[in-house]
Amino acid sequence: MLLRVNQMAVVVVLAFVWVDGYAMDLGFEAGYSLEHHSNVRYEANNAVEETVHRTYAGLRLIELGPIFESRTDARVSDFAYENDAYAAGRVKTLETLNTLWIIPRSLNFHIDDHLAYVPVDSTALLTPYNQQQINLLSLGPVFFINISPIDVLQLSYRYEKYNEESDASSTADNKRNYYSGQYVHQFARDNELGFNYHYKETDYKSAAYQDQDRGDWFISYAYRSPTDRYYTDVGQTNISYTGGLENSGAARVNLEYIRQINSARALRFTYRTELSDVTQELGYSQNVATSQPIVVNNIQVSHTGDVFKIVAARIEYLFSDSAGGLRLSIADEKINYTLQTTADEKRTTYSAAYSTNLSDTIFVGATYTYLDRIVRTTGRNDKLGNVRLSLGYRISPVVSLRGYVAQDKSESSDDTYNYIDKQFGIGIVYQTETMRSSEMSSRYIIRPVSQY
Numbered sequence: 001m002l003l004r005v006n007q008m009a010v011v012v013v014l015a016f017v018w019v020d021g022y023a024m025d026l027g028f029e030a031g032y033s034l035e036h037h038s039n040v041r042y043e044a045n046n047a048v049e050e051t052v053h054r055t056y057a058g059l060r061l062i063e064l065g066p067i068f069e070s071r072t073d074a075r076v077s078d079f080a081y082e083n084d085a086y087a088a089g090r091v092k093t094l095e096t097l098n099t100l101w102i103i104p105r106s107l108n109f110h111i112d113d114h115l116a117y118v119p120v121d122s123t124a125l126l127t128p129y130n131q132q133q134i135n136l137l138s139l140g141p142v143f144f145i146n147i148s149p150i151d152v153l154q155l156s157y158r159y160e161k162y163n164e165e166s167d168a169s170s171t172a173d174n175k176r177n178y179y180s181g182q183y184v185h186q187f188a189r190d191n192e193l194g195f196n197y198h199y200k201e202t203d204y205k206s207a208a209y210q211d212q213d214r215g216d217w218f219i220s221y222a223y224r225s226p227t228d229r230y231y232t233d234v235g236q237t238n239i240s241y242t243g244g245l246e247n248s249g250a251a252r253v254n255l256e257y258i259r260q261i262n263s264a265r266a267l268r269f270t271y272r273t274e275l276s277d278v279t280q281e282l283g284y285s286q287n288v289a290t291s292q293p294i295v296v297n298n299i300q301v302s303h304t305g306d307v308f309k310i311v312a313a314r315i316e317y318l319f320s321d322s323a324g325g326l327r328l329s330i331a332d333e334k335i336n337y338t339l340q341t342t343a344d345e346k347r348t349t350y351s352a353a354y355s356t357n358l359s360d361t362i363f364v365g366a367t368y369t370y371l372d373r374i375v376r377t378t379g380r381n382d383k384l385g386n387v388r389l390s391l392g393y394r395i396s397p398v399v400s401l402r403g404y405v406a407q408d409k410s411e412s413s414d415d416t417y418n419y420i421d422k423q424f425g426i427g428i429v430y431q432t433e434t435m436r437s438s439e440m441s442s443r444y445i446i447r448p449v450s451q452y
Contacts, residue, residue: 027060027434033427042125050085072096112138114282122300132301133165136282150186171208172305177201194220209305210243230257268316278304309336324356344376365390381413
């Protein structure tokens with residue numbers, strides 16, 4: 001089912017690109033790597049060495065024409081294990097946001113697809129068996145009504161279909177009608193205030209979760225200058241369950257602030273507290289300015305139909321020039337479920353990534369990530385560290401040889417989760433310039449009303 005949904009989305013995207021393809025920027029990469037693990041099962045007292053063969057391909061499409069806009073990242077990886085530590089497998093991811101303008105500045109149609117993974121058990125070891133594929137297909141029209149040169153009314157409808165890969169524990173498949181309205185007043189060219197209301201009707205395929213109606217109202221403010229950009233919204237969320245469960249309600253606050261220090265350096269801060277669920281997290285970039293969803297990969301499959309309270313903050317320092325780049329970040333997040341509490345977590349993540357070109361043909365990179373996680377129900381405290389050093393040699397502008405050494409280490413209050421896995425790998429990759437560009441931005445763009 002998921003494969004058919006993704007194929008349909010890709011066919012639609014390619015059809016639009018063919019119509020409006022003169023502005024298309026298409027990137028592609030493919031590669032093969034041989035990777036060795038000293039403890040591929042992450043077991044404390046029974047380390048299993050394994051060699052993994054990995055082949056992968058990726059596609060990036062950026063289309064910003066007057067009729068069709070698309071931001072698409074798609075990737076597929078195949079894994080094979082020499083000593084059969086795990087069965088051969090495939091991992092697919094897709095993030096595609098597509099806008100077809102039917103009437104310029106007045107009516108468009110969105111077709112979006114989000115393919116990702118959640119763990120079967122978020123508190124267990126993150127082995128290849130411990131993941132579940134999920135998918136959100138979302139489509140519908142958006143109307144823009146210009147009330148005056150500085151006032152606009154935006155109305156939209158989305159039909160959303162959420163599916164999980166067939167599994168006994170997959171019970172959260174659902175369909176959702178999503179209505180939204182926004183009234184925007186523009187004080188200046190890059191300075192606007194919005195009044196927003198979103199309403200969602202969710203029908204679950206299984207009786208394991210009760211159908212629900214959700215209403216969000218909030219006031220938003222957006223500002224952008226050459227040195228500062230911020231977006232904030234403040235409001236309230238209310239959820240009512242059709243099967244008699246106690247209704248839920250909570251404040252909603254989102255904030256993103258970016259300070260452009262100079263052409264190479266920037267600081268970014270994001271904060272959010274609100275009620276959410278896995279479907280909303282998958283489609284987060286459709287409607288909200290904050291940089292990227294935080295919690296999708298931490299929601300275990302048995303909780304994908306639950307509503308949870310997310311409180312999260314992240315601060316980042318970004319540096320980029322022709323020689324390379326540096327990213328430093330600290331993120332703190334709390335996830336508290338409203339119906340089930342077995343997977344409530346608190347996570348603090350510290351990360352650093354640095355890359356540079358030593359010459360026209362040699363580039364190096366280093367990353368370090370440290371995660372401090374507390375599982376609320378058991379009190380288990382995991383401290384996970386990952387360090388990775390990469391080296392690349394460009395044979396040509398698009399073909400490179402790559403190698404790396406890395407180590408994953410876990411120290412836990414439960415000895416079962418203590419392990420060290422040392423890794424090294426080598427491979428070859430074909431990669432166009434577009435695939436080496438910065439991360440994909442969200443659909444949200446602060447722009448004057450007159451451009452709608």
